[in-house]
Amino acid sequence: MRTSTISTYALNLALRSSTSQLQGKMPQLQEEVVTGKHSDSGLVLGAESRKLQSFKSDIDHAQSLIDTNSQIQTRLTMTQDSMDYMNELSSGLINAVGIVMGEKTQYSTAQQTAASTVAEMTSVLNTQVNGIFIFSGQNTDQQPIADYETGGGKAAFDAAFQAYFGFAKDDPLASGITAAQIEDFMNVDVMDLYMGTGWAANVSSASDEPLQSRINAGVSADTSVSANEDGFRRMMMASVVAMELYDSNLNAESLLSVSDFVISNMGSANGAITDIQGKVGLVESRITRANDTLLSQKSLLESFASELEAVDPYEVSIELNSLMTQLEASYQITARIQRMSLMDYL
Secondary structure, three states: OOOOOHHHHHHHHHHHHHHHHHHHHHHHHHHHHHHHOOHHHHHHHHHEEEEEEEEHHHHHHHHHHHHHHHHHHHHHHHHHHHHHHHHHHHOOOHHHHHHHHOOOOHHHHHHHHHHHHHHHHHHHHHHOOEEHHHHHHHHOOOOOOOOOOOOOHHHHHHHHHHHHHHHHHHHHHHOOHHHHHHHHHHHHHHHHHHOOOHHHHHHHHHHHOOOOEEEEEEEEEEOOOOOHHHHHHHHHHHHHHHHHHHOOOHHHHHHHHHHHHHHHHHHHHHHHHHHHHHHHHHHHHHHHHHHHHHHHHHOOOOOOOOHEEEOOOOHHHHHHHHHHHHHHHHHHHHHHHHHOHHHHHO
């Protein structure tokens, strides 16, 4: 009769191998309990994993557009707020000019308001949001408006006045300038400085074309405003005229013509800026609708993906509990075997 012997060493090896396999499955089941998804979707789904990856890619794309649209909405909100403020500035200057019209000794008050308007408007048009100059058009990394005093604006105005009249605005001879002459100067020479080629040469580095962004699949929109819009140019022109010519030796009649020019162009600028705000509002509405569509698409895609990769939480919990019970039993048996000794049987 043959007998077989099994050593405690062999038993230990067998139990270690079994325990190692059980321990290897533990992280997988724990992950599935926590996430509610297969830990290895490719292994479980096979060929269906392509469909899952396609869903996930579309989800990521939709989320990317949603995130981009959120940044655009932030910029457009700041753009609207900036234009609200510029309209307040223009109304303030109109009021200041209206109060002092005909009172030459009071024009210094309106001149100070105009100087403040030029400085404030320059600052507003140079607004940045997340590193982007929101009024630079497509030149988003360039500050659009040069400082009036240190840039080319001041020098260009003084040169234009000198070229037209043959002397500076603070020269005593300026008191002899007629209303017709100052009107011609403003409507031709100054107009060219701001509504013509002088704007790009001396004031603005913005592009005429606004920034374009894709707000949905196959859908793009103009998502910025250029400082080169006529409303901004006209507002800056009127402010500069008030700032410069209220600080001159012009006579009372000529100053009345200056006031008429300022009020007329400021009113036009105010209306033009309001029109721009309306256009921006339409873009904001389009982005809101695009986001609603994207969120619906993303939610639907997520439900499709979930159906493919989701596990039955009840079933996985039972399997995990069973595995933990087996591991505990394995640990107990291993401990008993390790305590066994031949001396116990001698």
